[in-house]
Amino acid sequence: MTVFLAIIIGAAFGFVLDRSGVTNPNNIYKMLNLTNMHLAKTIMLAIGVGSVLMFAGQMTGLVDVGHMSVKTAYIGVFFGGLIMGFGWAFSGFCPGTSVVGAASGRKDALLFIAGGLLGAAAYMVSYASLEGTFLMNKIMGGKVTLGTIPGAKYDGITALQGDLVGIALGVVLIIVAFVLPSKLIGGDAPTNTVPAE
């Protein structure tokens, strides 16, 4: 049954990722050089909508809190994020968009995947020597959420009601998605003197 759901949700995710333009490296480059924030708006709206639906669902009992899966916070999360951010901005792909991009017909995404498999192998052989280092030190207990979510197996770093924190932050992301200008800097066009849009 869960494999059937994997096929349905995975296919929907792949389809929507491609349709929302995330698999096109041009859109990633333009977001990160601040000339077209379209994709940033898409991502913030997606996280906001997902968050509001999930936490509202958990409050009403529609969503099983046990389905949450919070990852551990440790020093390596930050440094790994830095490394990934550099490679993402350089290549225009992240792991999910490379797979879907290749499927949608992008040849360069195939080379990214090949490099990625080598990078994964390099991490697998490095892991034994990274395991005991400061990089694996947990931050604030590791698997924690910002508020304390009723019924969740994770601790909150504050005593605030976790479902409400999630809904509030989701609403904030949705608002920011709407108010964020489409363009933060002018890019090539001589539009610096006129307001964006």
Next chain:
Amino acid sequence: MTLDWKLGGVALGVVFFLAVLLVKPIGVSTQFVILDGIIGDAVNAELVVKTDEGYTSSNAYLAKSNGKYAKAVANPLNYSFVFVIAMIVGGAVSGLARRKTMDERRVPAVWAANFGDSVAKRYVGVFIGGFIVIFGARLAGGCSSGHMMSGMMQTSLSGYIFTIGTFAAAFPTALILFRRS
């Protein structure tokens, strides 16, 4: 054709929500490790071995967390691996409905404007980029899907730490390397 950001954002958000409602949050980058493990185990059957309690591996990373990854390597028809295979199907269907020129399939216009339109240069660049991205994502324990989207959606501290790290590197990199759009 790309969806309007409002429609695309809501559709993506609904998919992330459905994943949690029905099974568990979405993540992708682990499956690069699982595929490596499957290939490695095909070459050397000793890589992943069955034990009384489950599975383990001679590789410390596959063996971690009581052989969680070793188990996935031994059973590729698990939820997370099939999920990524299904993403390929969804992406292919979307791609079929949208024609692209061969140039655009190889070298994105923004890359070409800054680094030239050499296909070989682009391919070497993304290969190195792929290595860096997946190495970083594995050090972080997740990627844009698992940490940034699923993590921030659940208000995980790890998701925010990852996102801050990612953009702290990504914005300066793009602003320096991709001055021309």
